[in-house]
Amino acid sequence: MSGTFVGMPAFPTAARAALGDTQLRRNLAHATHTIRDKRARVVAEVEDWEELRIAGAAVKEAALRDLATHLETLEASLVRAGATVHWARDAEEACAIVASVTRAHGADEVVKVKSMATQEIGLNEALEAEGIAAWETDLAELIVQLGEDLPSHILVPAIHRNRAEIREIFRRRMGAVGRPAPEALTDEPAVLAGAAREHLREKFLRARVAVSGANFAVADTGTLVVVESEGNGRMCLTLPEVLISVVGIEKVVATWDELDPLLRLLPRSSTGERMNPYTSTWSGLTPGDGPQEVHVVLLDNGRTRALADEVGRQALRCIRCSACLNVCPVYERVGGHAYGSVYPGPIGAILNPLLNGVSDEQTASLPYASSLCGACFEVCPVRIDIPSVLVDQRAAVIDSHRGDRVPKQEALAMKAAAWTFADARRLRWAERASGLAGRVLGRFSRTTLPGGRTAAGRLPGPAAGWTGARDLPAPPRESFRQWWDRTDGGRDGGRQGDGS
């Protein structure tokens, strides 16, 4: 009972549709600016924020440098603490492990802590196929699930919905899967949260199996950490008999000391809070307290592929705070669905191609879904240079097409441009031709730019992408270098001929 990203069109097409949704535009602009401002305020309070970012990046970098050792230590610590450790190469293996543990307990449902890793592997759909219902218990995930919708944000997956829409979803859908919404449901946030609380409580008290992810995994003690705001996670982590945690292998850090900068960076970067309300930690099982059977599924699913990428591996530092989404001018306008992945926004635009490669058209469109404005790098708490990785992934896309028998139009244009720019004499010829085009356009065009310069109106062909919404100045009759030559660099009557 949820949507799927499978078969999503490439970014430009999906974005065009999203841009036409006025309610979505309004919801997103409001929500991203609210979180953005909140983050900016609490980050400004921390005097040594830059040092903290550097420390956070260093901690993650150190863990990645020695990943195999840390993972083996983590496995040994977990086993010592009574947990069962599974290794999953890909989504299919991970889903099969969760399904088989659940089935072994005769359960036909699980309650879930909000988790990106389980969304990445499509766990809910896989469990549904096995006849196991997976109940999302995070408020926003619940909204998405009840709406048979897709998440559009890493932290606030229902960011594309406003409260009137949420009221409608609760009213129509809650009854079919449990306790219905009360008759007098309004769109007041407190009332909506109250309805969700009542609805979820039944499921918390009934479920025997819980599924979680983890924000961090401490190798030397075998401790998993979940950071959250609502307390639903704490319920899932403590009430059921069996707990299965799906953890990406990049979540490991060596010791508790390494958590220090990360736990300080995360809440301010993600929710814009000084500290998150709930931080749950557990190390294997504690007899008589909490789940008495604990499974940890260590997930690769493309992470070792990303790790092997010299430039892109820094994306594995990501702590899923989503600050980059909230400041991204592209994300702000198109929302998360256009990225066709549970990881949208700037981080998604690099993480998806790094995890999955760029052989399919949709993933290959993601590194181009950015104006390279650099706002994401500026806010990233672990200093992932997203713009540089975007450019590097663009190169990966282009390189993957170098063997094509029929090169793309763009590739031919780039080769022609490179040939022209390789020698200034060629550029001079090209500028003569463009000056001629400028004369022709100047004669026939009826459009002038503010300021008086002649402009080309709507042009056909590839230029239509520009001139559909933007005037284009006609090329000047004389290029700068022609002017320089003619006037000896302006020393000789250089004032004349503005070229328009």
Added chain:
Amino acid sequence: MKVALQVTCVNDAMFPDTGKAVVRLLRRLGVDVDFPAAQTCCGQPMVNTGYLDEAVPVVRAFVDAFAGYDAIVTPSGSCAGSARHQHAIVAERSGDPALAKAVEQTAPRTYELTEFLVDVLGVTDVGAYFPHRVTYHPTCHSLRMLGVGDRPRQLLEQVRGIQLVDLPMATECCGFGGTFALKNADTSVAMGADKARHVRDTGAEVLVAGDNSCLMHIGGMLSRQRAGVRVMHLAEVLAATEASEGDSDGPAVDARAESFEGDAR
């Protein structure tokens, strides 16, 4: 000090007045600026679209053209950023240690115009006169890749006659983004529409920025809207004086009648 103008391919072919303005401005400040004729482009269009191999000969042309200069001044935050941050990547891709060595020479000597004026020449009052209501858009690469900070503002504040008004949401990207403007034209236009709205909200007559490619995008939208706002490169504002006001792209009083005749044709 041997100073070279890297005019940029966009300014060379499309906006020569900006190049002329830099030359006038630097000469007025006593800098004997040279224009190495072998220059073409910084290679950024290729690099940012993913064509690294294609960028190699372009970067080679850049380092050859500018070898031996103490300062390479460019009226573009984006192209300065390309020279300082991307040329090394291209050189590494080429596998040619000689190119990498040459980049090590040119990269740190490349200055965006306002950096050169404020940091190297140490001036903020360049003797300009520009009696118009102006708002300034800090372009992303000058702001976030180079970190030019408030240097452009320091320079604009010293311009005589100028009425400088703050641009709301100034640091947000305008949506140009190089080939992004074409490959994701819808998103680019959506971003540009918001930027144009903020510009119009200021009531400014002139939008000023340090990159003509961003201005071509925002200005193209403003022009299509018949918004009554023109765009102008910062260099042209700084080059304008009491004697020259109206010489460049702006609407000189006696040129108005002429352009009116042109429209009526």
